[in-house]
Structure formats: C-alpha cells, structure tokens
Amino acid sequence: MAGRRRQAGVTMQDVAAIAGVSIKTVSNVINGYPYIRPGTKERVEAAIEQLGYRVNLSARNLRQGRTGMIGLAVPELSLPYFAELADSVIRAAERRGVIVLIEQTNASRERELEVLHGQRRHVTDGLIFSPLALGTEDRAAFAVDFPMVLLGERIFGGPADHVTMSNVEAARAATRHLLETGRRRIALIGSHEGETVGSAALRQRGYEQALAEAGLPVDPALLGEAGLWHRSTGAEAMARMLDAGTEVDAVFGLNDALAIGALHVLHARGVTVPDEVAVIGFDDIEDAAYASPPLSSVAPGREQIAQTAVDLLLARIAGTAPDEHVEVITDFAVVPRESTVGAVRPAAAASPVVA
Amino acid sequence: MAGRRRQAGVTMQDVAAIAGVSIKTVSNVINGYPYIRPGTKERVEAAIEQLGYRVNLSARNLRQGRTGMIGLAVPELSLPYFAELADSVIRAAERRGVIVLIEQTNASRERELEVLHGQRRHVTDGLIFSPLALGTEDRAAFAVDFPMVLLGERIFGGPADHVTMSNVEAARAATRHLLETGRRRIALIGSHEGETVGSAALRQRGYEQALAEAGLPVDPALLGEAGLWHRSTGAEAMARMLDAGTEVDAVFGLNDALAIGALHVLHARGVTVPDEVAVIGFDDIEDAAYASPPLSSVAPGREQIAQTAVDLLLARIAGTAPDEHVEVITDFAVVPRESTVGAVRPAAAASPVVA
Numbered sequence: 001m002a003g004r005r006r007q008a009g010v011t012m013q014d015v016a017a018i019a020g021v022s023i024k025t026v027s028n029v030i031n032g033y034p035y036i037r038p039g040t041k042e043r044v045e046a047a048i049e050q051l052g053y054r055v056n057l058s059a060r061n062l063r064q065g066r067t068g069m070i071g072l073a074v075p076e077l078s079l080p081y082f083a084e085l086a087d088s089v090i091r092a093a094e095r096r097g098v099i100v101l102i103e104q105t106n107a108s109r110e111r112e113l114e115v116l117h118g119q120r121r122h123v124t125d126g127l128i129f130s131p132l133a134l135g136t137e138d139r140a141a142f143a144v145d146f147p148m149v150l151l152g153e154r155i156f157g158g159p160a161d162h163v164t165m166s167n168v169e170a171a172r173a174a175t176r177h178l179l180e181t182g183r184r185r186i187a188l189i190g191s192h193e194g195e196t197v198g199s200a201a202l203r204q205r206g207y208e209q210a211l212a213e214a215g216l217p218v219d220p221a222l223l224g225e226a227g228l229w230h231r232s233t234g235a236e237a238m239a240r241m242l243d244a245g246t247e248v249d250a251v252f253g254l255n256d257a258l259a260i261g262a263l264h265v266l267h268a269r270g271v272t273v274p275d276e277v278a279v280i281g282f283d284d285i286e287d288a289a290y291a292s293p294p295l296s297s298v299a300p301g302r303e304q305i306a307q308t309a310v311d312l313l314l315a316r317i318a319g320t321a322p323d324e325h326v327e328v329i330t331d332f333a334v335v336p337r338e339s340t341v342g343a344v345r346p347a348a349a350a351s352p353v354v355a
Numbered sequence: 356m357a358g359r360r361r362q363a364g365v366t367m368q369d370v371a372a373i374a375g376v377s378i379k380t381v382s383n384v385i386n387g388y389p390y391i392r393p394g395t396k397e398r399v400e401a402a403i404e405q406l407g408y409r410v411n412l413s414a415r416n417l418r419q420g421r422t423g424m425i426g427l428a429v430p431e432l433s434l435p436y437f438a439e440l441a442d443s444v445i446r447a448a449e450r451r452g453v454i455v456l457i458e459q460t461n462a463s464r465e466r467e468l469e470v471l472h473g474q475r476r477h478v479t480d481g482l483i484f485s486p487l488a489l490g491t492e493d494r495a496a497f498a499v500d501f502p503m504v505l506l507g508e509r510i511f512g513g514p515a516d517h518v519t520m521s522n523v524e525a526a527r528a529a530t531r532h533l534l535e536t537g538r539r540r541i542a543l544i545g546s547h548e549g550e551t552v553g554s555a556a557l558r559q560r561g562y563e564q565a566l567a568e569a570g571l572p573v574d575p576a577l578l579g580e581a582g583l584w585h586r587s588t589g590a591e592a593m594a595r596m597l598d599a600g601t602e603v604d605a606v607f608g609l610n611d612a613l614a615i616g617a618l619h620v621l622h623a624r625g626v627t628v629p630d631e632v633a634v635i636g637f638d639d640i641e642d643a644a645y646a647s648p649p650l651s652s653v654a655p656g657r658e659q660i661a662q663t664a665v666d667l668l669l670a671r672i673a674g675t676a677p678d679e680h681v682e683v684i685t686d687f688a689v690v691p692r693e694s695t696v697g698a699v700r701p702a703a704a705a706s707p708v709v710a
Binding site (some may be wrong): 029044045048049067069076081083087090094098099103106116134139140170235261263286287289290291292327343 | 382384397399400403410422424431432433435438441442445446449454455456457458459461469473475477478494495498586590615616618619622623641642644645646647648651698
C-alpha cells in the first residue's frame with residue numbers, strides 16, 4: 001500500500017500487457033472513465049500495483065509555448081469577497097478552457113512583489129492581480145513581460161489593463177439609500193484616515209458627497225477607523241463608537257464584512273435593526289443575503305469584473321487586445337434588504353427562500 | 356505607456372549604464388525596496404521605460420529540481436470552510452517558505468482527475484487534495500508519482516497520507532449538546548440519503564448514536580436532505596421541513612453554511628432562536644461567530660489540519676516521511692454560542708468584542 005517505489009522504465013504498454021488489455025483501456029482506467037467492463041478495471045489496477053507504474057507527467061509537452069493556465073493573486077481568501085471573486089474568475093476561465101492558479105498575498109508588499117517577479121510566472125500565460133500593498137508609487141515593479149490585468153483601486157493610469165468598480169458613485173448611492181429611509185446620523189465603518197487613494201478613500205468620498213447633497217455635515221465622530229476590512233475590525237469600530245456615546249441611526253460598512261461585524265455588536269447590545277439603526281454594506285457577498293436580518297448591500301458587478309478580466313487577459317495573451325491598455329469600470333446596484341427597509345414577512349406557509 | 360514592445364537583448368546592465376547606477380540598485384528599484392535615494396528611482400524608471408526592459412523570468416533556473424510550490428485542490432472557494440482552510444494552508448506553508456497554488460474543482464469528477472493527472476503537476480513539488488467527486492472506487496486514479504496528502508472523507512485506507520477529522524465523534528458531541536439543553540426533536544440538515552461514505556454519512560452516524568444513547572428514535576421526518584452543503588440548500592431543507600408541519604425544537608446543520616441557511620428561514624418565519632428552536636452547525640467558520648444570534652458550532656481543528664497536511668507533505672517531498680502512509684485524525688471541540696445556550700448580555704458599557 002505505502003512506500004512503493006517507482007520502477008524506472010515501466011510504461012503503459014507494460015501495464016497493458018500484464019493486464020491483457022489495450023493501452024487505451026489502461027488510459028481509461030487511470031483517467032477514471034466510467035463504463036469499464038467489470039473485472040477489467042481490477043486487472044489493470046492489479047498490474048499497476050504489481051509494476052509500480054506511475055503516470056509520467058513530465059513526458060507531456062506544452063503546446064504552443066503556452067501553459068493554458070493563468071494566475072489570480074488576491075490579498076486574502078478568508079475574506080468572502082475575494083473567495084467569491086476567485087470562484088467567479090475560475091468559472092469564467094473554465095468557460096474559456098483555461099485553468100486558474102490562485103495565490104494569496106496577505107496584503108504583504110514582499111508577497112505582492114513575488115507575485116510579479118517570482119518563478120511561478122513561468123508557468124502561467126498571464127496574471128489577474130488585485131494588489132493591496134503595492135500602489136501607484138511602485139510603477140516600476142509592474143514592468144513585467146507577461147500579460148496582466150489589474151483589479152482594485154490601488155493603481156490607476158495604466159501599467160496594465162484594469163478592471164475596477166464605480167466606488168465613489170456606488171458609495172454615494174448606498175448613503176443616499178440610508179438618507180431616503182430618513183436616517184441622518186450615518187456612521188461610516190472602515191475609514192482610513194489620511195489615505196487619498198484606495199477603496200476606503202473613494203467610498204468615503206461617495207459618502208461625503210451624498211451627505212453634502214442632503215445638506216448634512218460630516219461628523220468626525222461618525223467616521224469609524226478600521227485597518228483591514230474584517231468582521232472583527234468592523235465589530236471593534238462599531239463598539240468603540242457606541243462606547244463613546246455617539247448617536248447613530250444608521251451604519252454604512254465600507255464592505256459587507258465590516259457591516260456584519262457591526263450587526264454583531266448591535267445584536268449583542270440589544271439594538272434593533274433596522275428600527276433603531278439601519279445597516280448597509282458593500283460587495284453583496286452571499287453572507288449578506290443570509291445575515292439575520294438580511295443585510296442591504298451594494299452589488300459591484302463581481303461576475304462582470306471576473307468575466308471582463310478573464311476576457312481581457314485572454315485577448316492580451318492571444319495578441320488580439322488593443323495596443324493601448326484598457327480600463328473597464330463595472331456597473332453596480334443597491335440591493336435593499338431587511339437591514340434598511342424592514343421585514344417583508346411572507347404569508348405563513350410560503351417561504352421567501354424556496355419560492 | 357501601453358503597447359510597448361520588449362526589446363530583445365536588453366539587460367539589467369544596460370538599464371544600470373543608462374541610469375548611471377549599479378546593477379544592485381536597478382534590482383532594488385524593480386523589486387520595490389524602500390530607502391532608495393530620491394531621484395535615483397526616477398532615473399532607473401526612466402531608463403527602464405526608454406529601453407523597454409522587462410525582467411527576464413525564464414532565465415531563472417529552478418534549484419534542486421524543486422519548484423518551492425505545492426498545490427492545494429479544493430471543491431469550492433465560495434464555501435467559507437474551504438476558503439478558510441486554504442488561508443490556513445497558505446499561512447502554514449509560508450512559515451515553511453513554500454508557496455501554495457490553489458485549484459478549484461467544483462466537485463467535478465473531470466476536474467478532480469485533471470488535478471491528479473494534468474500538466475500543472477509539473478510545476479508543484481506535491482499536492483494537498485480534498486476530493487469530493489472521486490472516492491474509494493477510484494483508487495487507480497490516485498496512483499501518482501508525486502507526493503500527495505489527502506483531506507476529507509472520500510477515500511480511506513491509504514493511497515496517500517491522509518489528514519481527517521473525527522466526524523462521527525464530533526457530530527455525536529454536537530447532538531449531545533442539543534440534548535443536554537433539553538431538546539428532543541432535533542432536525543438534521545444536510546442528510547444524503549443512501550450514502551454510506553463521506554461527511555454526510557459519518558456525521559449522521561454520530562447524530563444517530565447520540566439519539567440512541569438518549570433512548571430516542573430517528574424520525575425520518577427530521578432528516579433534511581441537501582445535496583451540496585450551501586446556505587441556499589440549508590434554507591431550502593429547513594423551509595421544506597417547516598412547510599411539512601414537522602415539529603422541531605432544534606437543528607443540527609451538518610456544516611455551518613447549512614445552519615446559517617436554516618437560521619435565515621427561522622428568522623424569516625419569526626421563529627426565535629434559541630427560545631423556540633436551538634441551532635448548531637459544524638466547522639466553526641468565522642461566519643458562525645458573527646451570525647445573529649452567534650451560531651454554536653463544532654471546531655474541527657482547521658489550523659491543525661492545515662499544519663499537519665503541510666508538514667506531512669513537506670516531509671514526503673524531502674524524503675523524511677515514514678515509508679507507510681500516515682493517517683492523522685485531528686481534535687475537535689464543541690463551541691457553544693447564543694444559538695443554543697441563549698444570550699449572555701454584557702454589562703451596558705462593556706463590549707464582548709473589544710474586551
């Protein structure tokens with residue numbers, strides 16, 4: 001069972017001869033195809049076992065100088081937004097017959113440089129990269145000799161093709177939605193004081209624009225700092241704000257994880273949502289729809305981002321993309337749910353989920 | 356900016372000569388190191404731009420015939436358990452100086468075979484693989500000539516090293532926890548009727564053992580079928596059971612996603628948790644702690660699984676693992692939260708989160 005050693009020179013022919021079947025049948029057994037005659041599979045497996053045969057991967061040559069694989073580098077898979085983005089990219093690539101290898105950078109500068117210049121760029125035809133540590137000041141590091149599509153809000157103006165979302169406009173729409181439900185003391189959770197680039201700065205700008213349109217000032221007491229945008233940091237920012245006695249009638253979490261952290265603290269303090277405090281997030285991750293109460297959010301077109309990034313990258317790899325780098329900005333939609341607009345109870349026997 | 360063409364033969368020396376700096380300085384700029392004298396970085400960037408220099412990755416040779424990369428293949432990253440497992444494996448590998456390339460199989464048989472026999476096995480030194488479609492009947496497909504550690508409950512008895520959890524015992528403990536809080540009508544959400552292997556069968560066995568110990572029968576009306584273990588399928592199973600008029604005072608979701616789906620339906624129907632129905636999940640994903648109410652769960656030792664799998668694989672790659680294949684079963688712990696034991700409200704000013 002264990003500790004078998006590969007025997008040099010054993011081929012699929014040898015296995016076929018011992019098992020008394022064709023090479024095609026050996027290949028079918030190894031590749032797990034169904035519809036193999038009873039007894040045949042067992043004979044082939046016995047021959048494989050007896051000879052210590054192993055599939056010789058290194059004999060397979062790459063066609064066309066391409067690997068059929070693309071890289072996707074994201075900060076953290078434990079953040080649902082990036083896990084769901086990865087899932088969407090994988091499915092979009094699969095529809096085009098391409099495999100995705102995923103790398104996680106932990107938002108570390110060193111790891112992000114390694115993504116750009118490390119040896120695993122040998123094995124992919126191109127890269128979809130959502131940097132979080134590197135930014136506009138690192139333009140030289142983005143000078144790479146392989147096709148690349150950038151995601152996110154860290155670097156603009158073209159070292160590569162770029163797919164991004166309408167951060168300012170989407171955040172303004174989320175804030176307007178809270179204002180339209182009569183809220184006036186809207187906490188912003190996820191602020192990054194002093195930053196002028198990146199998602200936090202852009203989304204906060206949208207929040208401030210919506211307040212200005214409504215004739216409301218920006219109250220610094222309502223700006224909740226959170227470094228990384230996790231559930232835990234959202235909970236901490238919400239708790240600090242409540243502990244400080246800040247009056248709040250609504251919360252805009254700059255992503256859904258922060259908003260879910262805020263919901264957690266409101267629940268623990270016995271604050272009712274949305275009666276006392278309305279809450280909206282950003283990203284529309286699957287968690288949002290299943291939160292209790294279901295969390296309103298902004299859907300930033302994740303499927304469109306993934307599909308566009310894959311299409312752009314494959315066009316760049318195939319040499320059919322335009323000479324100039326392309327910047328694509330995806331659509332968004334506010335998704336109102338119970339956390340801002342209250343419960344819409346179904347009739348007793350019907351379920352909103354199964355319907 | 357765009358459409359630049361790489362000039363053949365341009366070297367780092369050329370860039371250094373044009374910029375009037377050392378090769379080391381060019382390398383530092385390209386690799387994004389801080390502490391470069393003002394002006395120097397701009398000169399190097401201008402020279403890179405002028406010459407069309409690109410880092411030549413293909414010139415870097417692999418050392419020792421190893422790539423320093425391992426593969427991790429999981430069914431779905433959009434399932435938080437696998438996203439968090441991937442995160443844990445990446446961090447464990449990073450502590451050992453190894454990069455992880457992640458692949459998603461979508462629980463497809465074809466994709467799982469491709470993981471075992473596809474060309475990307477050229478580029479990794481070994482594989483950590485959590486199969487969901489392949490099983491014990493596919494032993495031949497697991498005959499590979501590279502180091503591999505299996506995760507999960509699909510295949511036992513040794514085609515490779517194997518790290519798994521105490522499914523039966525952990526599920527029994529979760530069910531006992533519900534029985535100890537006085538529950539008697541415990542719905543099981545996530546059942547796979549007719550299956551005798553895999554997580555569903557093992558966890559259901561634990562549930563049945565706990566009921567038997569308490570002298571309770573297994574009521575088929577309380578077994579909620581769910582194919583894939585998603586939030587949506589958990590919600591559907593819960594809704595079907597309630598629609599059928601089945602009396603329920605507790606729910607055991609065979610994973611947290613199923614339990615969160617059930618919580619969602621209970622919330623929508625106005626059923627209070629845990630007063631009317633107690634709910635426990637399995638996996639202890641981060642979502643569980645942040646659910647409203649916070650979801651009790653079983654922590655299956657995810658960090659230990661990741662660390663053990665990485666250590667075993669690296670030992671196998673280095674040739675220091677035992678000849679016989681190893682099977683490691685990790686510890687578990689029931690984590691009681693509000694969804695089974697009710698609220699423990701903090702003092703007015705204190706926060707359970709910040710504390």
